[in-house]
Amino acid sequence: MEEKMEDNNVHGSDGEDTKKEQEEYEKFCYVCRRSEQVTGPMISMPGSMNLCHDCMQKAFDSVTQGGFDLSKIPNMPYMNLNLNDLGKLNSQDFDIPKKQKIKKRSDKEAKPEISLKDIPAPHVIRQKLDEYVIGQEQAKKVISVAVYNHYKRVYLTEKGLTDEEGNVQIEKSNILMIGPTGSGKTYLVKTLAKLLDVPLAIADATSLTEAGYIGDDIESVVSKLLSAAGNDVDKAERGIIFIDEIDKIAKKKSTSSRDVSGESVQQELLKLLEGSTVEVPVGSNQKNALTPMTSVRTDNILFICGGAFPDLEDIIKERLKEKSSMGFSAELKDRYEKDSNILFQVTNEDLRKFGMIPEFLGRLPISVTLESLNKDLLIRVLKEPKNAILKQYKKLLELDEVQLVFEEEALEWIAEEAMKKKTGARALRAIIENFMLDIMYEIPKDPSIGSVVITRAYLDKKGGPFIQMRS
Structure with a gap:
């Protein structure tokens, strides 16, 4: 009897360990790959399979409507599989996708809060940037103030001090960096993320296309940030996303085909820059039936867009030359030809002529120009x-x-x-x-x-x- 009691205790402790281990993983539907947070409680099947109620209902509907045909269920990996064979899925003949481990906190577990003491002052940020970046004094000053104000906004949001009961709501301020190649745009952002100790994702706008076309979807930039944060959603939602080569998604001036890598990408980026909840794949940049999904809010993610904007100087010069007139106070036509820092006189009108849509520029209220290095x-x-x-x-x-x-x-x-x-x-x-x-x-x-x-x-x-x- 004592031996049986000991065996029961051992099995009981093993069961608790298994249960705890399963709680560390978030359940995903084996068919539609949605998480338990989206679908609600799931039905556990033999072979470590989980099915949501929607997919289970579709399976029963296919049975009641004249024969059991799993091919009617979208994304079903085994079309000719019988329900009697579900218990055999642990065999080596079937490859069951491994579950991605996603860090999620329970309601009882306190979410780490950001405090004002953790946010370095603008002059401290500027001093740290001076140790790594030479020149670009105005750019470092603008970025230091913008980042400081952004994380104060994050603090107020998490404290619940930006409600609709009369309190002032601080709007999100993303940054647009304009400067010639090799002026330090990416290096500034990397140094900034290291200083603030926040996850950083660097994406290239040249690979982004409209959803449904060959290339990376817009949500892939958020997926990279989630990966940089170790799949910690809370940490990722306070991170920084730097989208380089943003000038490459400018609206094409003359095209007979659909602009799937230009204006449409700018339209898709609007929801991310403004702040929304997006479903992103975990551990991959591509959405498919075998990739788990999770929800990430972009409200408190700081977006920094940078680009060299070639030929923008010609647009600025053309606008400035229009001011020239006759007389003693007239400006010379060649006054701006040898100006190496003419990008400092850029306006939103020049960027619109370059091919950036007004809605996109409106979500990047802070623009900073980097000088060329002499x-x-x-x-x-x-x-x-x-x-x-x-x-x-x-x-x-x-x-x-x-x-x-x-x-x-x-x-x-x-x-x-x-x-x-x-x-x-x-x-x-x-x-x-x-x-x-x-x-x-x-x-x-x-x-x-x-x-x-x-x-x-x-x-x-x-x-x-x-x-x-x-x-």
């Missing part, structure tokens, strides 16, 4: 940031116990070459990689080398680097 800024980019390119190479050679030194004239040569490529800070690494190849190859050969000085003569191919041996 020679002095490129030299600072090489030396000053915490993870500057020169510091990276110096660290690599320190592992070989070799000191790396760059002359100021050599840095000027690198900056001049980078400006010729017209790709901003991205050109710096390509140039340094080119002339550092031989040095990184030869130095490990001779352990007696103590230091290497990069000179302008070496970069101009008129000499070699200055090498000092160990004493």
Whole structure:
């Protein structure tokens, strides 16, 4: 008797462990793949299958309407399967999709709240950005204030202080970043997300198409954020989504076919930018019958859209030249031809002419323009940031116990070459990689080398680097 009691206790503890383990997973219907939060309580079937009441009702309807035909049920994976065979689904002949683990909190479990002390002040955000990003003073100031105000809005929303009883409601403020390639748009957002310790998803607008066409659906950007948050919905709903190359979804000026990757994508993005609840796939960018779905609210997600907007300068110049008139106070026609920072004079009218629809621009109330990097800024980019390119190479050679030194004239040569490529800070690494190849190859050969000085003569191919041996 005692042995049987012990066995019962063991089985009882195992059952409780199994039950707890099952509670960690959210149930999904095996047919329609909707979650239990959407469909309500599900019916558990043999073989670890769960069916919602809607799909079960369709199965019974197919039986009562003249014969049992599972092919009438959409997305049913086994068309010729009989109900008597459901108990055999654990065999190796059938592959049952594994359940995706989704972190969901019960009603009793307290949701982690954000406090005002957790939100860094704008000057603190600006100081941290200064450690990594050179220049772009106005952009860093605008972004710091916008992010600070956004997370104060999140705090008020979660505290329930933005109800309709007379309290002031703070509207959502998304950001539009305009700047030439290599000016630091993506780098700014990455540094910002690291500072705030929030999940960040970087999506490329070039792959987005209207729903139903080949490419990524609009909801895929939210799915990437959910993945970056470890499938934690609450954490994802406070994150940041950066949509790069936003200028590539501009409305086509003349097309005879449907614009499935232009204006229609802007129309689909409106609901995400404004704030809505969307069903997104978990662990995949594509929706299908075997991918679990979950609901994510975008009300408190900060959207930052960035793009280089090529040829926008011509639109701005055309508008500014219209102001020219005759007389002593007239503006010269070529006044704006050599202005490298003409993007600072951009208006919503210019963006509409470029191909962005007014509704889309209205949901990006904060616009910031990044300046193109000149020679002095490129030299600072090489030396000053915490993870500057020169510091990276110096660290690599320190592992070989070799000191790396760059002359100021050599840095000027690198900056001049980078400006010729017209790709901003991205050109710096390509140039340094080119002339550092031989040095990184030869130095490990001779352990007696103590230091290497990069000179302008070496970069101009008129000499070699200055090498000092160990004493």
